[in-house]
Amino acid sequence: MSTRTLVSPLILARPRGKAVYWTVFSGVVLLFAVAFLFPVYWMVTGAMKSPDEVTRTPPTLVPHGLHLSGYTDAWDLMDLPTHLWNTVVQAAGAWLLQLVFCTAAAYALSKLKPAFGKVVLGGILATLMVPAQALVVPKYLTVADLPLLHTSLLNSPLGIWLPAVANAFNLYLLKRFFDQIPRDVLEAAEIDGAGRLRTLWSIVLPMSRPVLGVVSIFALVAVWQDFLWPLMVFSDTDKQPISVALVQLSQNIQLTVLIAAMVIASIPMVVMFLVFQRHIIAGISAGSTKG
Amino acid sequence: MKTASKPPAAFPPAAVGAPEVSLSAGRRPGGPWRRRLADQSRAYAFLIGGVLCFALFSWYPAIRAVVIAFQKYTPGSGGEWVGTANFTRVFHDPEFTAAWRNTLTFTLLALLIGFAVPFVMALVLNELRHAKAFFRVVVYLPVMIPPVVSALLWKWFYDPGAGLANETLRFLHLPTSNWSNGADTALVSLVIVATWANLGGTVLIYLAALQSIPGELYEAAELDGASILQRVRHVTIPQTRFIILMLMLLQIIATMQVFTEPFVITGGGPEDKTVTVLYLIYKYAFLYNDFGGACALSVMLLVLLSAFSAVYLRLTRSEGDDA
Numbered sequence A: 001m002s003t004r005t006l007v008s009p010l011i012l013a014r015p016r017g018k019a020v021y022w023t024v025f026s027g028v029v030l031l032f033a034v035a036f037l038f039p040v041y042w043m044v045t046g047a048m049k050s051p052d053e054v055t056r057t058p059p060t061l062v063p064h065g066l067h068l069s070g071y072t073d074a075w076d077l078m079d080l081p082t083h084l085w086n087t088v089v090q091a092a093g094a095w096l097l098q099l100v101f102c103t104a105a106a107y108a109l110s111k112l113k114p115a116f117g118k119v120v121l122g123g124i125l126a127t128l129m130v131p132a133q134a135l136v137v138p139k140y141l142t143v144a145d146l147p148l149l150h151t152s153l154l155n156s157p158l159g160i161w162l163p164a165v166a167n168a169f170n171l172y173l174l175k176r177f178f179d180q181i182p183r184d185v186l187e188a189a190e191i192d193g194a195g196r197l198r199t200l201w202s203i204v205l206p207m208s209r210p211v212l213g214v215v216s217i218f219a220l221v222a223v224w225q226d227f228l229w230p231l232m233v234f235s236d237t238d239k240q241p242i243s244v245a246l247v248q249l250s251q252n253i254q255l256t257v258l259i260a261a262m263v264i265a266s267i268p269m270v271v272m273f274l275v276f277q278r279h280i281i282a283g284i285s286a287g288s289t290k291g
Numbered sequence B: 001m002k003t004a005s006k007p008p009a010a011f012p013p014a015a016v017g018a019p020e021v022s023l024s025a026g027r028r029p030g031g032p033w034r035r036r037l038a039d040q041s042r043a044y045a046f047l048i049g050g051v052l053c054f055a056l057f058s059w060y061p062a063i064r065a066v067v068i069a070f071q072k073y074t075p076g077s078g079g080e081w082v083g084t085a086n087f088t089r090v091f092h093d094p095e096f097t098a099a100w101r102n103t104l105t106f107t108l109l110a111l112l113i114g115f116a117v118p119f120v121m122a123l124v125l126n127e128l129r130h131a132k133a134f135f136r137v138v139v140y141l142p143v144m145i146p147p148v149v150s151a152l153l154w155k156w157f158y159d160p161g162a163g164l165a166n167e168t169l170r171f172l173h174l175p176t177s178n179w180s181n182g183a184d185t186a187l188v189s190l191v192i193v194a195t196w197a198n199l200g201g202t203v204l205i206y207l208a209a210l211q212s213i214p215g216e217l218y219e220a221a222e223l224d225g226a227s228i229l230q231r232v233r234h235v236t237i238p239q240t241r242f243i244i245l246m247l248m249l250l251q252i253i254a255t256m257q258v259f260t261e262p263f264v265i266t267g268g269g270p271e272d273k274t275v276t277v278l279y280l281i282y283k284y285a286f287l288y289n290d291f292g293g294a295c296a297l298s299v300m301l302l303v304l305l306s307a308f309s310a311v312y313l314r315l316t317r318s319e320g321d322d323a
Helices: A009-013 A016-044 A067-076 A080-112 A117-129 A130-146 A158-165 A168-179 A183-191 A196-206 A209-225 A228-234 A242-249 A253-289 B018-025 B031-069 B087-091 B095-126 B132-144 B149-158 B164-171 B187-212 B216-223 B228-238 B242-254 B260-266 B279-284 B291-323
Strands: B071-074 B078-081
Touching: A009 A016, A009 A242, A009 B031, A009 B187, A016 A253, A016 B095, A016 B132, A016 B149, A016 B187, A067 A080, A067 A253, A080 A117, A080 A158, A080 A168, A080 A196, A080 A242, A080 A253, A080 B031, A117 A168, A117 B031, A117 B291, A130 A158, A130 A228, A130 B279, A130 B291, A158 A209, A158 A228, A158 A242, A168 A209, A196 A209, A196 B031, A209 A253, A228 B228, A228 B279, A242 A253, A242 B071, A242 B149, A253 B132, A253 B149, A253 B187, B031 B071, B031 B291, B071 B087, B071 B291, B078 B260, B087 B095, B087 B291, B095 B132, B095 B187, B095 B242, B095 B279, B132 B187, B149 B164, B149 B260, B187 B242, B187 B260, B216 B228, B228 B242, B242 B291, B260 B279, B279 B291
Parallel strands: none
Antiparallel strands: B071 B078
């Protein structure tokens, strides 16, 4: 790609330009390695050090010997399987419910045009204006004692799943995508005798795979990374997701074990990122420039 | 799927007949009115699940925050109206001033550090012709690490004894710092963590914006004898002004809700140098069991941040109309 940027290709082609370019290039590679890769390296290897090696000054760049006991201890002592499983359940449920309810609602608002649809959409978009964290306390009170039903969703995955559905951003993303699907396509299906649900399932959803992918990633990442809300919802230690458990257990645990647990907690998201990086990066870049 | 995807070719329109086109005009028994009612109920069947969740977990809590802010509220036993007592009580809490001062300082510092750095990074990255994918992945890597892990990681780096931060300073023969334990440095230390953990997204958005600048503008500026810095000043910044403004607003909104870093790294200390507004809300609700006070604080934060959000939405809306 030879699109013109700040520095002209002509200058870059000159010997002096080349020298400057490669100096800057190596400088940036070095900076990125030190700033972003090194902390991660330090964490992964820190967990492999022995307890007194990790607190030694000056620190060792490469661990002496491979102590995997940090990782195995973290797995057993901190009960990581339980907390990881809790996180998986919470994230998967939030993702599934969001897909089901948000696509259905977005489809209704975009294609079925219910009466007062505009009012509902306005109400949903208005929540974009309300910063989520500022509302956690009244939201907590609602979850602790649901109106009319008078049941509590505290310490239940439903306390994560249902509030996750109220995601105006994802719903709006879906609605805007559905808006672009031509009416003729849906009318053709209708002529063929397909009902609303069948049209959604067989026509709209297959056409919407890119946006469904973006929404899925957003939904999964949001639950996996969240801290304050699950901290409020789960007071039962054995129901807590990994993020909350890490902080709660960080006080009374050996440093190497804690670091190993931190590495384990990061692996799922980092792996997902490495697998889907093209889509994730394209999603971030595209979502922003189009407003 | 197979029946639905290609009907127009299979059925010539003439064979189907004209009435089919205006299907919604109501050919079913019961007439148009009933047909429309059926349509409506079906539309609402699709809508109901999502709307119910919004009602319960967005609209209702927003109203409730305002109501409880004027009540003495204990879970289970309902509320009792107390007028503005919650606001005056919260207002006279010495931590109130500290929390707002810290939050505003944090936001300001995050704007200064966390805003200039990604812009410069994106500017430089956009000039590099090699290893583009590498840079993008590496810069975004910290964003994918759970915030709690980043916070714990930096807490360990900041350790005054064997922490990496001081070890590096010693290695470079520089004076060491108290980092997150020092009254003067704690807040800045938290800003560094937040910047490290979040700038990847901002860099990627800037990169996308920079790539949409037409190259002719730079060419013309160069012909006019503009230096690189002048080109940044007169071409790059004006061309990306809108994105810069958007991200600045989003950053203000996000950083004013900072919680994880102070909660995990400093616990609000030393003294109350890193207590933020959201942290104080959390304390009122879960330490003091004072939900009225927590909601009064929430309403204050809400009003302030909604103002920024309104500006943001207004700007994106008008930009969308232009395009």
